[in-house]
Amino acid sequence: MIDFNDLDELLFTIQKQFDYDFSEYSKASMLRRINRFMEINSMTTAVDLQFELINNPKIFKEFINEIVVNVSEFFRDPSFYQSLTKNIFPYLDSYPKINIWSAGCSFGEETYSLAILLKETGMYDKTRLYATDISSNAIEKSKKGIYPNINFKDYSKNYFECGGQASLNNYFISDEKNSIINSDFKKNILFSNHNLVTDGVFKECQLILCRNVLIYFNDELQNKVLKLFYDSLPIHGFLALGKKESLRFSSVYENFKEIDRNEKIYQKIK
Amino acid sequence: MIIIGGSAGSFNTILSILNGLDKNFSVPIVIVLHRLKNYESSFEDILRHHTHYIVKEVEDKEIIKNGIVYTAPSNYHLLLEENNTFSLDVSELVNYSRPSIDVTFESASAILKEKCCGILLSGANNDGAKGLKRIAENNGTTIIQDCQEAEYKNMPNAAKLIYKYHQELNTKNIINKLNNEYC
């Protein structure tokens, strides 16, 4: 097990050797992820870990996959998606073409959920969804769009709580173990690698979703990334954060209006 | 800081403890309670109504202040940072739970060491046992609810099984101890 003292040194090494900058991530959660990784791989000291990371590229890849938290769900927080369809979709629908950015898309659950709702409201065909993540593994998985059936009971429940009209299964083809998203949903979605810490404005979009990513950053980094979102939005564009994240401490707070305080949906007003 | 972990059958005990504390009890209290996801349960409202405390569901990177009772939001793990703030985390369930009591106990113990006080109440699972042991190993204070008194004794009992030196107290004695030592 490593402690806070080992952490800074380790992150410094990772930055120097591999060009991944985790120095402004939330320390508590970083520490927990790293210790979890070490436990799974039977490593006991910071020295063991550093040695493996530097000498074993496969281990390094696994390490990155493990410390960024790729946990997600279809229609996570149904009340959020409800608010989005009710308060934001009608506004977006007034555009001839819609661009949406889902930043930190994990394995694509959030992006495909959004695509399904856009489909149901007849807006999918004129929308381009840009979904990005730091993790190449996550991007590969997102592109495949294959999900284990065991989770679908929860997903269907979420979907109905969002007000879903059809059956979620209609949008997938399943075998006994897994379900794959209908290929129609891949047409208008572009999955790609993008690091919010080091990469710049991705594309101007009328709606940006970045949910449950900022919690892994310290407040300075949160502030920087929020500034990046501000720069990526046109005036009147929307920003949606995770349920327990907020703009409150950020320097761009004044430039946004709260559309739904509980669901953390904001609109850029200046 | 005092961290109370509870699951099935712990709600009324939490209420009694909060109501039993001296009016000028100001050490921050954190409550990690298992509850259903996606339902905005009225837990915080009930606490607000029935105690004199300021009750706050934790927001990410919030600064920890005296005199406040904090609750872990459902569907997030709750962690402590070195700079006296909270962090939230949506990673995998631990012991089938998110928030997991183990996660908060372990994280708090790493920061607060001997200043950490963990209390584990009634519950039907094993969450909290490992974390409470960690607090004890870092010389913090550890209390489990009297297994006779707990509505579901599994949780305090699991803690006792892996570490036998926790203080096992009923609600009244938990209150007395907190008032004597933290007030």
Ligand SMILES: C[S@@+](CC[C@H](N)C(=O)[O-])C[C@H]1O[C@@H](n2cnc3c(N)ncnc32)[C@H](O)[C@@H]1O
């Ligand atoms: C907990 S998931 C959130 C998934 C989804 N948005 C949700 O709310 O369910 C966090 C995601 O952020 C990604 N992430 C972490 N650091 C990042 C960075 N610097 N740039 C882009 N994505 C990042 C992780 O790889 C992970 O997929």
